[in-house]
Amino acid sequence: MRNPSMVRSGPQRRLRDSRRLTRPIGVIGTLSNGGGEPTATSSGFELISGPLINLKNMHYQSTTVWHGSVLIVTKPGQEKPQLRLRQLGSMDGQTGSSQPQTVEGLKLYEDPEKAFWRFSLAVPVEKFEARWEYDIPGLYNGSGDQVQAPWEFVVPAEEQSMRIMFHSCNGFSVGTDMNAWVGPNLWNDVMRVHGEKPFHVMVGGGDQIYNDGIRVDGPLKPWTAIGNPHKRRNHDFNNQMRSDCDDYYYANYVRWYNTEPFRAANGRIPQVNIWDDHDIIDGFGSYTDHFMKCAVFRGIGGVAFKYYCLFQHHMAPPKSTFTTDAPQTMHAVNGTSGVDPRQVENTYVLENQVEDDSWITGKRPGPYVEERSRSLYMRFGKRIAFMGLDARTERTRHQVNYNDTYDLIFERLQREIAAADGDIKHLVVLLGVPIAYPRLxxxxxxxxxxxxxxxxxxxxxxxxxxxxxxxxxxxxxxxxxxxxHYTARQHKRERKMLIQRLQELARSNSMRVTILGGDVHLAAIGRFYSNPKLNLAGENDHRFIVNVVSSAITNKPPPKAVANLLARRNKIHHLDRDCDETLMPIFDKQPGGQEKSAAWNKVTMPSRNYAILTEVTAPSATSSDGILETESAKLDKLPKDGHAPLHKGEVGAGSNHRAADGISVQSGMYGGLDVSIRVEIDPQDRSAATEGYGFSIPPLMATEGAPRTGHRLSLHSRRSQPSRPSTAQ
Structure with missing residues (x-):
């Protein structure tokens, strides 16, 4: 790769955000002026943030190599760091044959305050579940002490699918009473479970960080205070405001990503993330169109994208972002903002980087961000594929994504599924917000x-x-x-199209689809399923798609009255004439006996939570407790609607289900997924004791005889068959 030179001249800028936890950063050592990367005479590296470990991909051509990356943020001007990586053997003590590796750091970005380094990892997938450890020699913290290392992570065996931890809303809304909601406690439970049965991947469903304070005590406070809406809409976003916002986003990332116990998880459980509005600012994309097009919103969208690329995806950002005093940045060029020479002064940005092949990149920029969307595809081990939809970059009040973006995504999915030659049995789809949810x-x-x-x-x-x-x-x-919400009336048509395309993908590939969604600050389990008149058991129903709603892992939940109101709206809805939807009763008791909602409310849980999904790879012993006994077992008779269990894996769903603890994987749902929702009992308890609620998702059995949906699967189609009368769509 060609690396442009970086020239240092002039005084170094200090962060203006008073909340920054690190000292102002100076250049260490001597810099090169010769056209390559800067060199330095210092030994050791002062760590600002990290390490953060990401999962990248297991390619469809071969699942024998695990790809990931590690990111650190250091002070600038330091020599190139190295990462040492070695295998510790299997979880049960077997010794592997893999040789230790030394990985050179690749500089993604550097300015007078910080440098971002990525280490790209590629390790062999063994016949056993393998433990790996890494360290970065010479790391020390701001007080001069050596950073404690090493860090461990776990790679699944070659015949194993990944064990998934899912979370969303990992931060606090403005105005939250921090005495009542004590920090990111639930990460203590995450690490406790990880210690008992490790997670292979940590899926962030959006709002990994809350940047809303930028308008309360940050650089947007004066702009927000402008009383005249016309003046506010027409306000410039000049380079000074961009610089101030850049400082804010960076400092807030450092502050939050250095907060324990979230920080501990970041270095040990490989992450896969999509973003949502709070990663930018509350409601971004869903305000009125004329206001969303204002310069300030377009500007902070670009700055937030910069740090989203770096911290959450370990990719170099665009060279500059939108400002109103540099006309070349005001319109996207080749899908990104044009270059403003002022923004790259004294700054190094990696050029000609290899595009992350996990990304499904949109064809054109979003309406309010001068960047193209980045959705995700990757393999989660042997039998699980994953797709994360970037539902924020292209969002407006009237659309979630462009129609051609959906086409790109489904073309990629079909290509990858075909190349996997029948190995993929589950597709996990990540959406920023729930899609099977009560109507409002x-x-x-x-x-x-x-x-x-x-x-x-x-x-x-x-x-x-x-x-x-x-x-x-x-x-x-x-x-x-x-x-x-997808259930908002203006998104109804797009929502219907997306679900029908997923159902057809499931039918044509005999593959179960499961959706993850967060955002709403409570837990729930929604399901789409074939109308009972079609007489399809859940195991044979390609329309059966579960929406695991898990939120928030850190933010405060809504009042119990809101959760109860949503539960009262839990009607049987009709996606189309062949498909119904509703929430599943699962919360059979209050967590730890502490009242969170009404006793009759079994479908919405207003308490902090996260979810665990584990593939069941062996049948359990025969049981008589209502849990699935064999892979072909069915209910004695099919239910009349979705308020009742739709298959054996939902019988006894709740705190007594065998999947509830998220660890044992003894449900007997052979070939399916065990799902556990871990719910916080007491937010004042720093140890984060939780109550588990579980159920199982069956694999999709033979579907050769299943009828097609009968719908043309396009957002702009007018041929979709009419729905029968329903409570709402």
Whole structure:
């Protein structure tokens, strides 16, 4: 790769954010002016943040090599670091034959304050589940002490699928009472379970960090305070504001990613992430179009994308971002902002980097970010494929993604599934928000009705009902959250198309699809399934798609009254004439006996939580407790609707199900997935004791006789068959 030179001149900029935990950074050593990367005379590396370990891919051509990366952030001007990697053997003491490796660091980005280094890992997949450890010689912290190492991670065996931990909403909303919600406690439980039965991958469903404070105590505070909406929309986003916002996002990432016990997990469980609105700012993409197009929103979208690339994907960012005082940055060139010479002054950015082949890159920039979307595809071991949808870069109030982006995604999925030659039995799809979830159309109707207009006028003139309206576009504050949902009326058609395409993909490849979604700060299990009149058992139903809703791992949950309201809206809905949907009863008891919701509410749990998905690779002993006994077992009779168990894996769902602990994998759902939701009992308990709730997802058995959906699977199609009357769509 060609590496441009970096010239250092002029005073070094200091971070303006007073919350920064690291000292201002100076150049160490002597820099080269000869056109290559800078060199240095220092020995050792002062660590600012990291290490962060990511999963990259197990290619369809071969699942015999595991690919990942490790990222560290150091002070600038230091010599190239190295990572030492060695295999420790199997989980049960077997010794591997792999030789130790030394991996050179690749500099992704450097400015006068920090340098980002990536170490690309490629390790052989053994016949056994293997433990690996790595360290980076010479790392020391700001006080001069050596950084404790090494760090360990686990790679699945060649015949094993990955054990998945899923989380979302890993941060706090502005105004949260931090005395009531004590830090990211649940990461203690994550690490405890990881110690008993390790996770191979940690899936972040969006909002890995909350950057909303940028408008409260950050550089957007004066802009937010502008009372005239017209002046606010027309406000410049010049290079000074960009620089201030850059400092804020960087400092907030360092602060949060250095917070224990989240930090401990980052270095030991390989991550796969997509972003959502709080990774940028609350509601980004879902405000009114004319306001979303304002320069400030477009600008912070670009700056947030920069640090999302670095911290969450270990990729070099664009060379510069949108500003109004550099016309060449105001329109995307080849899918990204043009280069502003001021923004790359005294700065090194890796050029001509190899594109991450896990990414499915959109064809054109988003409407409010001068970047193309980055969805994800990768193998999670032998039999599980994964697709993460970037549902934020292209989002508007009326769309989640471009239609051609869906085409790119499904073309990639079909190509990868075909190349896997029948190995892929499960497709796990990650969405930023739930897709099988109670409708709130009645609330949308109220909040957009003429009755709100007089209250809005009083708010604008006298500040009446200030908490009801947001600071940005003056709309009711809840509307951006409601508009984010796939179940919002303006996303109904797109939602239907996406589910039908996934169901057809499942049918044509005899592959079970399961969806992960977060965002809503409570736990729930939604399901799509064939209308009972079709007489399809869950094991044979290609329309049967579970939506595991797990949120938040850190943010506070909604009041129990909200969870109960959602539970009352848990009707039988009809996606189309052949497919129904509803939430599954699973919360048979209050966690640890502490009241979180009404006793009758079995479908929504307003308590912090995360989820675990584990493939069941061997049948368990015969049981008589209602759990699946053999891979071909079925219910005595099919249920009349989705309020009842749809297959044996849902019988007894809850705290007594064999999948509940997330560790034992004894449900007997051979070839399927055991799912556990780990729910926090007491937010004041720093040890993070949890209650587990479990159920199982069956594999998709032979579907040769299953009828096609009968729908043309395109967002713009007018040929989809009409739905029968329903409670809502």
């Amino acid at each position: 159309a009645w609330l949308e109707n109220i909040l957009t009705s003429p009755v709100i207009a007089p209250i809005r006028l009083l708010n604008k003139r006298f500040g009446v009902a200030g908490g009801l309206f947001n600071e940005f576009d003056g709309q009711v504050d809840l509307l951006d959250d409601l508009d984010d």
